[in-house]
Every structure is written in C-alpha cells, then in structure tokens.
Amino acid sequence: MKAVVINEYGDRSKLQMTNIAIPETADDEVLVEVKATSVNPIDWKLREGYLQEGIPLKFPIVLGWDVAGVITRTGSEVKDFHTGDKVLARPDLTNRGTYAEYTAVKENKLAKLPDNVSFEEAAALPLAGLTAWQGIYDKLKVESGQTVLIQGGAGGVGIIGIQLLKHIGAKVITTASAANTDFLKGLGADQVIDYHTEDFSEILHNVDAVFDTIGGDTLTKSFDIIKPGGRLVTISGQIDEALAKEKQVEAESMWLIPNGEQLTELVNLVSEGVAKVVIDSVHPFSEDGVKAAQEVSESHHAKGKIVIKMAD
Secondary structure: OOEEOOOOOOOHHHHHEOOOOOOOOOOOOOEEEEEEEEEEHHHHHHOOOOOOOOOOOOOOOOOOOEEEEEEEEOOOOOOOOOOOOOEEEOOOOOEEEOEEEEEEEEEEEEEOOOOOOHHHHHHHHHHHHHHHHHHHHOOOOOOOEEEEEEEEEEEHHHHHHHHHHHOOOEEEEEEEEEHHHHHHHHHEEEEEEEEEOOOOHHHHHOEEEEEEEOOOOHHHHHHHHHEEEEEEEOOOOOOOHHHHHHHHEEEEOOOOOOOOHHHHHHHHHOOOOOOOOOOEEEEEEEEEHHHHHHHHHOOOOOOOEEEEEEOO
16 A cells, blocks of 8 residues: 655655555454545654654654544454444554555544545544543533633644533633634634733633643743632643642643544534534645645644545
8 A cells, every 4th residue: 555654753855655565453443444634743743753752663654643534344343333434533653654545443443424524524633633622521621601721722622622612611712823813713712812912821810721732831821820729731741740739720731542432422513513623724645745734734834734635
C-alpha cells in the first residue's frame, strides 16, 4: 500500500511517499481502508523529534492518528463492526498511523459513521474532539450555568470545546485573534478576548474552570482568574502543583485516551446538528499534499482542522 513515512526525524522534507505492507490485524482489530485523515500538532512535533523520548517509535514511521474510512477486514473477536461499515477512530499511537491507504484499529476505538457526516468531517473529529470531550466532561466536570474560559478557541480542540460547553449550558469565554471573533461567537462563545490587545487575566475573575490549550505564561496566569475550588485542565504544559495549591484550584495535565463510545456520542452530536466540524483546508493524499498540510498546521494560523483526502 502507499503510505507517507519518515525514516528519520527532521523537517517536512523527511516526509516520503513509499510502498509498505498492509498492516496485519489482531483478533480484536479491524482493517480500515482510509478515506480521509487529518493533521494534528502531534504529527509534526513527532516528525521533528520533539517527542522521541516520550513516544519512542521504530522507523519507518507512518504519522497520523485520525481516520475515517471503510472496514475491509475484521478480527475473529470483533462483534459490533462488520466489513463494509463506515467508521471513524483515533487509533492507538503506533508507528503505523493513518497517512496510508490502510490502517488497523482496535474495535473499542471505533465509532460508526452516520450517513449524513462526510469522511472529511469525520476525519477531523477524533483526536481534537475527544480531547475536548474528555477535558470538559471527565476532567473539568462542567455543569450548566458555570463560566468556563477555553484558551485558543479557534484551534481544533477549541472549536469543538466551545460547542460542547454551549451544549451543556455553560457561559463560554475564549481567547482568539480579533479576526475570529464573529466566527467563534457563531459557534456559541459568549465572550471573545483578543489576546493581541487584551490580557484575559486583567479582565476575568472567579470563573469556574479553564481549559488551556496554549501553555506557558497563559497557563500560569490562568490560575489567577479561577475561583477557589475551581478546576483547570491543560493539554499544553505541566501543572505547577504549588501554585495550584496556593490558588485552591484542582488542576491537571491531560492526554486523551482513545474511546469509541465517547467518539460515538460526539459524532452523533455532529449528525444531529448540535455541533459542527470546521475544516480549514483539504489536501490530497500525496507526498506534496501531506507536506502542505503539515505546513499549514505548523503555521498556527489554521481555523479549524486540516484534512488529507484520499483519491476517490
């Protein structure tokens, strides 16, 4: 099968289209013919070598950990999915990712794809969507009526996060550039703070929770605006435990756990029109297409998700 791989860490020039074997599947796995995948920051951060200690993978590495496609083979223990089913998933993080014509996925990571959700929309959903879902429901435990700040509202996690928070009934505040104000209010944000001209820590106080996707000083200053007993979760840094204790904030870093049941609930919200997937751009599955898609992600200026589409 065709796959875009890296054989060493480095810049985008290390991405190469090649032929590798179709993955073998375990008894609890299915083989998915990939129809679309998407780019996440983990893809190019791993390519650059930033994550090699925490995520040691054997070369050649197929990047990509979002998939939408059609099942072509099922393992003997797979019960609820069948050949021909349209599915989406955030597969396990292995060296055989989704920048390929086929990928293997464990049954418990799969969700069935509703007919009114496209492969491109589905491919944009798993990693960012599950991160938002688990941060909001599992970590922050947001309830209706609470006030929540989500840092970086125009990113993949932020866009889904705003919509989930609004669905819960929370008051949603987010940070973004002024150019994205109307867009984010259209998704449900009650207040958008322009991080170029305004300091959120001087504007906000006594919020119930903060979902941080930025890290650094933004993460540190977030503690100043949370009421005692409030919660913070970050996907972009490590928690200063002493600061959290001083501010009386329950805080933790999180890394998403692939979960087919949660992904099913999430894609059903998209199918029902409760949430929508925002796609920044769609690129062809080719060496140049994947390089271009990663370049957009590295720019930090994408509005929504960057999708890679297989040829029809």
